[in-house]
Amino acid sequence: MHSVLIIEDEILARIGLHQLINWEKHEFSLLPDAADGEAALDLIRRHRPDILLLDLNIPKIDGLQILRHLKEEGMGCKVIVISCNEEFDMVKEAMKLGAYDYLRKLNLSSDELLGILKKCRQELRAGSDRDEKLSSFAxxxxxxxxxxxxxxxxxxxxxxxxxxxxxxxxxxxxxxxxxxxxxxxxxxxxxxxxxxxxxxxxxxxxxxxxxxxxxxxxxxxxxxxxxxxxxxxxxxxxxxxxxxxxxxxxxxxxxxxxxxxxxxxxxxxxxxxxxxxxxxFPEKIALREHSPRGTQQMLAGLRESVETFSGKDSGDMIRQILSAIRTDPYTHINVLRRIFMDMLGIYSMTAQKLNGTIEEVRVRDDNCHYQKLMMMNSLNLIERWFLEFQDIFYSRFFVAYKCSRSDLLKSIFSYIDRHLTTQVHLSEAAGEIGVSNAYLSTVFKKEMGVNFIEYVNQKKVDLAKQMLDEGKLVYEVSDVLGFENCTYFSKVFKKYEGISPDGYKRKE
Structure with a gap:
């Protein structure tokens, strides 16, 4: 039997495909269906199906991306695209990426589906015969x-x-x-x-x-x-x-x-x-069982720069530590991993002092940082990861760091958070805190690098993205965040994101 995986997000379409032909009678076995691209890749990874019935418009990872994965990995399965009439350009791209054939989703007949499946099976068997000839050696x-x-x-x-x-x-x-x-x-x-x-x-x-x-x-x-x-x-x-x-x-x-x-x-x-x-390798490599010279001093420099939120200095220290490792080969990987754990521990202790944890930092939607470092198999990857991690770390804890050093800033941020769903004005904030408009404006710009209103608008836009991701409509988000009207909200959103709220929602 040849295994078949149906990748389709519409449940009625999946049921229809199940019922369209007698799969076992025609020597095809159906794997569990996939309703989105992530589930599809997981099933492909585990079961290596012979044939895919692939809808191009599926959530999370679309059909074209799946075809690119298959092409990159040299997977030999046959892909039959399930297409709507208006998807012709996507179908053409799918065929370029190696799709075997396509079916029109509307009015699909059992004879049409079975005919394409039999053609796939015939070619798969021919390919298997070729592989057996190739592997006839020992x-x-x-x-x-x-x-x-x-x-x-x-x-x-x-x-x-x-x-x-x-x-x-x-x-x-x-x-x-x-x-x-x-x-x-x-x-x-x-x-x-x-x-x-x-x-x-x-x-x-x-x-x-x-x-x-x-x-x-x-x-x-x-x-x-x-x-x-x-x-x-x-x-x-x-x-x-x-x-x-x-x-x-x-x-x-x-x-x-x-x-x-x-x-x-x-x-x-x-x-x-x-x-x-x-x-x-005629013999074993002589691996050093100690850290490169100067590691402890560099870790101390990294700790000082992280505790003072000096991004440039901490970035330089990360590069220096990795450079010292590269110029003193070869140190045992377990020794290097301890160094990387110490580096990450510096950020962890700093986060704890600010009443947070590094698990609040997500790098490429992943917060299992210790496990990540243990599994990385390249110093270049590790260096790039640390630099990316620290940028997100500083962004996440910057306000908490500033609040820990200034009661005035702590009051300002508290005011902003409490009034984020209203129209926030600098004069009202200054009045509640008990300082002049000019003083608040000057201190805020000096400490944060942006003016008061720019910061408030960025916070509103960040919250707007979360609400749009949750499915709220644009006018609903505009009302909740206290904008005068949808037009002004869209203008502010596009200024910071480079795309309108409607465009952002469609992109998601």
């Missing part, structure tokens, strides 16, 4: 934990004595591309398998989690062989692929295990973002 697969298990599979069955161990690490990726990251190792394995098959190269693939591909060969290869494979993988995975290679005669399981460990040292090389990507 190809074996084993889990890493079976290498040292005496009751496990025989590593040397039909293969011979191994002489080369190779570890492939796909490009380091961001969490925003989690689906791509988790499957890039599998993609690397599939691309390699086809490449080896075309050259009749026998190998053993060792399964080592979702991020690492290991291969064992019974002979050694020239440098050109690995460079050609490296180029093929780089083209397919769109980033820097790293190879770790260890060459020796592996006469038993212990020797195989040691060879794989040596080849996997390429993870240290990638962590340091070294430009050279193909590495031979």
């Amino acid at each position: 190809f074996h697969e084993i889990r890493y934990d079976e290498i040292m298990n005496p009751n496990g599979k025989d590593l040397f069955l039909n293969v011979g004595t191994y002489r080369t161990a190779m570890c492939i690490l796909p490009p380091a990726g961001e969490t925003a591309k989690k689906w791509s990251e988790e499957h890039s190792a599998y993609t690397a394995a599939e691309v390699s398998k086809k490449w080896f098959g075309e050259r009749s190269v026998e190998y053993m693939q060792v399964i080592r989690g979702p991020q690492i591909c290991c291969f064992l060969f019974e002979r050694r290869f020239s440098g050109a062989f690995f460079l050609q494979l490296h180029q093929e993988l780089t083209n397919r995975l769109h980033g820097s692929v790293y190879f770790g290679i260890h060459e020796t005669v592996m006469g038993n399981a212990d020797a195989v295990n040691r060879a794989i460990i040596l080849a996997e040292q390429v993870s240290v090389i990638r962590y340091y973002d070294v430009a050279q990507t193909v590495h031979y």
